[in-house]
Amino acid sequence: MPKSIQELTIGILGGGQLGRMLIQSGIDLNLDFHILDPDKEAPCHNFSNFTQGKLTDYNAVLEFGKSCDVITIEIENVNTAALQQLANQGKKVFPQPHLISLIQDKCLQKTFFLENNIPTADVIFIKNKAEAKLHAKFLPAVNKLAREGYDGRGVQVIKDESQMHKAFDAPGLLEKYIDFEKEISIIVARNEQGEIATYPAVEMVFHKEANLVEYLFSPATLAQEVLSNAEKIAQQVIETMKLVGILAVEMFVTKEGEVLVNEVAPRPHNSGHQTIEANVTSQYQQHLRAILNLPLGDTKIIQPSAMVNILGEPGYEGNAVYNGLDDVLKMSSAYVHLYGKKTTKPFRKMGHVTLLEDNLDQLKMNALYVKEKLKVISDK
Amino acid sequence: MPKSIQELTIGILGGGQLGRMLIQSGIDLNLDFHILDPDKEAPCHNFSNFTQGKLTDYNAVLEFGKSCDVITIEIENVNTAALQQLANQGKKVFPQPHLISLIQDKCLQKTFFLENNIPTADVIFIKNKAEAKLHAKFLPAVNKLAREGYDGRGVQVIKDESQMHKAFDAPGLLEKYIDFEKEISIIVARNEQGEIATYPAVEMVFHKEANLVEYLFSPATLAQEVLSNAEKIAQQVIETMKLVGILAVEMFVTKEGEVLVNEVAPRPHNSGHQTIEANVTSQYQQHLRAILNLPLGDTKIIQPSAMVNILGEPGYEGNAVYNGLDDVLKMSSAYVHLYGKKTTKPFRKMGHVTLLEDNLDQLKMNALYVKEKLKVISDK
16 A cells, blocks of 8 residues: 555755745645755754755765655755666655756756747857857847856846956856846646646746845736736646646746746745745645645635745844834734744845735735835844 | 844643644744643654643643743643743743633633623532532533533533433533524634734534534624624623633524623634634734734634534544545645644544635535545554
């Protein structure tokens, strides 16, 4: 008889906020988690079964995986050779290791889009800065490192030839700069038996300085035709990949209404935090359902929402102090999520607040109010 | 400078499902919990900082409390002398120990209602069976043990003199049997500065054999006048007690629309499980806000709901197996909460399912469907 889901040990590579919210959701189904993270004070550290170890280390990942039945990730930068070895040994590893490898490398990821007719911005693959300099005519462009870019690192805009000197001197790509109307994300889920569920698109507003999501609005306000097209594209990506788990598909919508895939993330994603309160099934529960081959949940929106990332205040570094929490708790339908990170630093993701409200203008005002009131500073 | 809420250690006496859902909610505010429970496999056992110890033992509670800044309960049957000692030492103990003592004893609780003009059924206090037998004319009545009744234990109906032989031979009470129209519950919350928040009334449907809540419907369908009266009474109880925390006020509504307080529980309660998904603020978050003197949250209903208690199937005892989980996961807006109890026994509370649905008839059908499909049996 196969083990029931309660008898399985679920390993998560990464003990950050995404892992923390996965565990918080998994409590409802009485699931048993083991966590691996290099930081002994990671957001998941005070849950049982926390192992300190390097996610990129073959032996650490292999050893960790031995005690697990199902292994998943909350960050892409992990040792996929060890995961493949575990899969070969019969462990369920979702998302599949070869897909994590594909997505880890933005050049491979982009090649996958091109080969599978997934609409995406024009690109030139480059090996180093010298090669980049040969393509001044391609500017303005977004210059991305192939590997290890994350939360705004390893991505920059090169407007014209005068800025070419700052091009990364490492393998990566130059993507045609898209003067987009909106940046949206659609989260899709797929379980082992191939069932697919698609969340309604959300709109992301990026922090200019930190280059990471500052606000999110759900649902995206776009023409129905554009939304349908974006949903089809997101489904096309996950079906083509045959990925098991959830996949956040980040897309640009151009001023002409064209939809272009920017990049994808095979895990719970910042653009799905609001699903905890604002959608019937949260992205965290959905990811667990997908990797355990359970029926996928309804993705429907319960109420329009905004999500505000709570970032470490510039100028502060040290033990985190949350100023203005009471002001936010006084608001109706404001859901505070702190990630339990002991120390803050400028623009570190320390938490988020989800706001529910039928009126979009009110939502935006509430989001600004939260941003203004809730500040993460340090104790000295 | 006072400690921030994240720096406080919050002790919970009791590591059952209510403690588990408190912790699950407290993750959002990055709170630090310590748990005391006699059962090393209690639902909270796999959270960090779990101490095995007897809740009714003076020294165990005192010792446990020393490491905490704020102490609360998830079950009333605890050593209140130790809690009072901890309060005397300057610990925050909420609900206040003298109120736990009052509520622990159903005779004291009833006397409190009578002395404070809180409407309640007529009563005769009795010391033993012999004394009960003197009051045959008072029948039909509900015979309750003064102490340690819980989840249907220590409560029985005595219809007429022929049944008087089964009266409890211990201190307790005979309450006039109320041929009620409905049994409702209102949860009220109060923080240290005296702010009060009131949840809309819910209707409880009891399991006849097990004498515990089987279904719950939110909101209660009653005349507005009756509901307003019930809310006022619930507020009167918590204000008169000056209780800090949440209080579930269980009430009978008679066929004439009269509202009578049955009993109260000074902690998260079975009649508030649905607030996790169906109300703006869950009872768990509300209890934490109350004991931490934070602004109380909005109690508004987001959507009508039903809650089904998942009880151990009669005839099964041993390691729990959840049959029919997939059928429930396939439903839209069905929220499964399993409590992580390793072993099942007949009528043991093993979990609950909350259902959201605008249409009341559909809600009832869905509740019956869940009851029919999801069964907790044992593995042998």
